[in-house]
Amino acid sequence: MTSSQKAKKQELPPTAWAVLGLLSFPGERTGYELKKWADSSLRFFYWSPAISQIYAELRRLEELGYASSARSGPEEARAKRRYAITDAGREALAGWAADTAEAGPPVLKHGLLLRVWLGHLAEPGRLRAMVGEHLERTREELAAVREAMEHAAEVPEWAFPALALRWSERQHLAELELAQALLADLEGLTEGGEHTAPQAGTPGRQAEGDAPTPG
Amino acid sequence: MTSSQKAKKQELPPTAWAVLGLLSFPGERTGYELKKWADSSLRFFYWSPAISQIYAELRRLEELGYASSARSGPEEARAKRRYAITDAGREALAGWAADTAEAGPPVLKHGLLLRVWLGHLAEPGRLRAMVGEHLERTREELAAVREAMEHAAEVPEWAFPALALRWSERQHLAELELAQALLADLEGLTEGGEHTAPQAGTPGRQAEGDAPTPG
DNA sequence: TTGCCCATGTAATTTGTTACATGATTTA
DNA sequence: TAAATCATGTAACAAATTACATGGGCAA
Numbered sequence: 001m002t003s004s005q006k007a008k009k010q011e012l013p014p015t016a017w018a019v020l021g022l023l024s025f026p027g028e029r030t031g032y033e034l035k036k037w038a039d040s041s042l043r044f045f046y047w048s049p050a051i052s053q054i055y056a057e058l059r060r061l062e063e064l065g066y067a068s069s070a071r072s073g074p075e076e077a078r079a080k081r082r083y084a085i086t087d088a089g090r091e092a093l094a095g096w097a098a099d100t101a102e103a104g105p106p107v108l109k110h111g112l113l114l115r116v117w118l119g120h121l122a123e124p125g126r127l128r129a130m131v132g133e134h135l136e137r138t139r140e141e142l143a144a145v146r147e148a149m150e151h152a153a154e155v156p157e158w159a160f161p162a163l164a165l166r167w168s169e170r171q172h173l174a175e176l177e178l179a180q181a182l183l184a185d186l187e188g189l190t191e192g193g194e195h196t197a198p199q200a201g202t203p204g205r206q207a208e209g210d211a212p213t214p215g
Numbered sequence: 216m217t218s219s220q221k222a223k224k225q226e227l228p229p230t231a232w233a234v235l236g237l238l239s240f241p242g243e244r245t246g247y248e249l250k251k252w253a254d255s256s257l258r259f260f261y262w263s264p265a266i267s268q269i270y271a272e273l274r275r276l277e278e279l280g281y282a283s284s285a286r287s288g289p290e291e292a293r294a295k296r297r298y299a300i301t302d303a304g305r306e307a308l309a310g311w312a313a314d315t316a317e318a319g320p321p322v323l324k325h326g327l328l329l330r331v332w333l334g335h336l337a338e339p340g341r342l343r344a345m346v347g348e349h350l351e352r353t354r355e356e357l358a359a360v361r362e363a364m365e366h367a368a369e370v371p372e373w374a375f376p377a378l379a380l381r382w383s384e385r386q387h388l389a390e391l392e393l394a395q396a397l398l399a400d401l402e403g404l405t406e407g408g409e410h411t412a413p414q415a416g417t418p419g420r421q422a423e424g425d426a427p428t429p430g
Numbered sequence: 431t432t433g434c435c436c437a438t439g440t441a442a443t444t445t446g447t448t449a450c451a452t453g454a455t456t457t458a
Numbered sequence: 459t460a461a462a463t464c465a466t467g468t469a470a471c472a473a474a475t476t477a478c479a480t481g482g483g484c485a486a
Contacts, residue, residue, distance in 0.1 A: 013473065014326070021333050032437050045328035050475055055439065080437065080482095094336040100345050103326030105352055106390075111229070111318030113260035113382060118236050119375035121309040130315050137320055159404060160334030167328060167397050174389035175321075182382050189374060228445065247465050265447055270467065295454090295465065436483075447472070455464070 012060075012096075015049050018042065019057040020066055020085060020093050026157055028070075028082040031055045041148045041161065044141075044168040058083055066092055116182065124190040131183050135176060142172040227275075227311075230264050233257065234272040235281055235300060235308050241372055243285075243297040246270045256363045256376060259356075259383040273298055281307055331397065339405040346398050350391060357387040 022034050022042070029037075031054050038048040049057070061067040066089030072080045085093075096102065112134045119127055145168045152162040237249045237257070244252075246269050253263040264272070276282040281304030287295045300308070311317065327349045334342055360383045367377040 014324075014329070015473080018329060021329070024333065024336060030437070031439095042332075045323060045325045045332070047322060047324050051437095052439075052476085053474055056474090090336070093333065097330045097333045097336055098341055100348055103330060103345070105356060106323060106325040106327065107262060108260060108321060108323055108386075109229070109262050110260045110321040112321065113379050114229070114233060114236070115312045115318060116382070117257075117260070117376050117379040118239065118308065118312045119378065120372070121239060121305065121312055126313055130318070133315055141320060157335070161332050163334065163397070163400055163404065164328050164332040166400060167331070167393060170393055170396060171323075171389075174386075174393065178382060178385055178389065181385060182378070185378055185381060189378065230445080245465065246467095266465095267448085267467080268446060271446090432486090434483105434485085436481100438480085439478100440480105441478080442476085444475075445473080447470100449468100449470085451468080452466085453464100454466105455462100457462075458460085 015047075015053065016057045016060060017093060017096050018046060019049070019054055020061055020089055021097075023061075023067055023083055023085040024090060024093055025161075028084045030080055030082055031058055034058075034083075040144070041152070041165060044145055044148070045164055045171070061089065064092075065089070112179075116186075119186075119189075124186070128183060128186055131179055131186065135179050135183075138172055138175050138179065142169065142176070145169050145172055229261075230268065231272045231275060232308060232311050233261060234264070234269055235276055235304055236312075238276075238282055238298055238300040239305060239308055240376075243299045245295055245297055246273055249273075249298075255359070256367070256380060259360055259363070260379055260386070276304065279307075280304070327394075331401075334401075334404075339401070343398060343401055346394055346401065350394050350398075353387055353390050353394065357384065357391070360384050360387055 018038075019034065022037060023029065031051065035048070035051045035054050038054075042048055058067060058069070062069055062083070066086055067083050068086055069081045069083045072082065112130060115122070115130060116127065145165060149162065149165045149169065152158045152165055233253075234249065237252060238244065246266065250263070250266045250269050253269075257263055273282060273284070277284055277298070281301055282298050283301055284296045284298045287297065327345060330337070330345060331342065360380055364377065364380045364384065367373045367380055
């Protein structure tokens with residue numbers, strides 16, 4: 001019975017929706033192409049699943065009737081298989097995307113910050129060097145974002161992906177400033193006594209942006 | 216004997232190192248306390264594992280000789296168990312933290328951006344409302360960061376965690392600005408040509424939830 | 431003719447979550 | 459004394475990765 005499927009909103013991992021989202025743009029694509037696209041744009045604000053997982057999700061989506069596939073040429077095994085989203089898939093995806101409760105707060109896994117947090121185990125110079133490398137890496141990432149933006153700008157149907165990439169560009173610029181401020185803090189820490197936390201007298205605290213929290 | 220240990224670096228998932236990192240600060244702690252601490256500070260720049268995983272990692276760390284535990288009171292099962300880092304653990308952790316190649320680029324999973332990216336499936340008003348909710352959530356998170364900062368400021372040994380939290384504070388401020396810029400972009404998109412309107416015939420452009428007169 | 435990119439898939443394993451079971455201690 | 463919080467752990471499962479197997483097409 002398909003009635004049981006419709007009764008409740010399909011609970012799928014975000015990855016499945018992300019893959020379905022890739023399919024929601026005009027055109028049919030192979031799993032391989034999806035992976036490349038995810039690598040070059042989705043990963044900047046979400047994440048790029050392993051290729052084997054993409055294939056697995058595509059199979060699941062097809063089972064659910066959210067996607068359909070067609071082999072090119074005869075019915076051979078391992079022939080190129082192009083996927084397309086179905087109407088049911090588009091509807092389900094739209095329903096998921098509109099569910100705001102589903103989207104929790106953004107998740108950040110920042111390896112550099114984890115290491116700064118463990119700064120008491122490292123030499124100060126090593127720590128600063130790591131931030132420097134992070135700055136360099138971030139500049140390269142920013143360049144990659146901008147390259148993706150060029151591609152997205154070509155097609156009017158990609159207005160929203162272009163918006164997301166614009167956000168990513170700004171996000172990387174912010175990341176650069178964050179890293180520079182971190183570097184300054186790090187230098188302030190080791191200049192003054194090793195145990196003097198930079199809290200008093202440093203400007204930039206008391207910044208705007210906070211809600212009018214009374215008190 | 217340190218020469219043989221140096222030969223190969225222990226390969227552990229980042230979560231194991233994060234848990235060991237929690238133990239690297241002065242004092243002995245229970246798994247439960249570790250979880251609370253992760254929830255209130257580590258999660259802002261890294262991530263907070265499930266409590267069951269913390270227990271699992273603690274067992275593994277003890278097996279490796281990186282942590283030691285002591286039951287309080289007699290040898291009963293399920294008695295309170297406090298963990299401490301060992302010298303070997305501290306050394307291994309320092310080695311891991313100094314390895315810059317290990318720390319790849321930061322990973323971001325931003326549910327809101329994923330939805331913006333899929334904006335062609337949503338009503339413009341709904342999209343803007345979601346960004347508004349994100350702004351509100353971010354302000355709350357920022358308040359939580361600042362509360363954690365107060366605790367960290369008390370103890371001089373926590374200078375580096377305090378630094379990481381300062382970074383998080385700025386990161387959240389940047390997130391607010393990013394969201395505001397996104398909102399502006401979104402309004403610019405729908406004001407101009409609306410080639411991406413969802414379904415024709417749905418004139419329900421009456422704003423829901425969000426629509427303070429821009430100005 | 432070697433090697434790279436395209437392309438699909440399986441198997442084994444690890445990582446991580448949720449749900450559940452258990453009981454001590456604190457607080458209202 | 460009822461509740462919430464503290465505290466530890468197991469079991470079942472889901473999510474995701476790596477390693478591997480296979481093979482076509484193309485370019486140096």
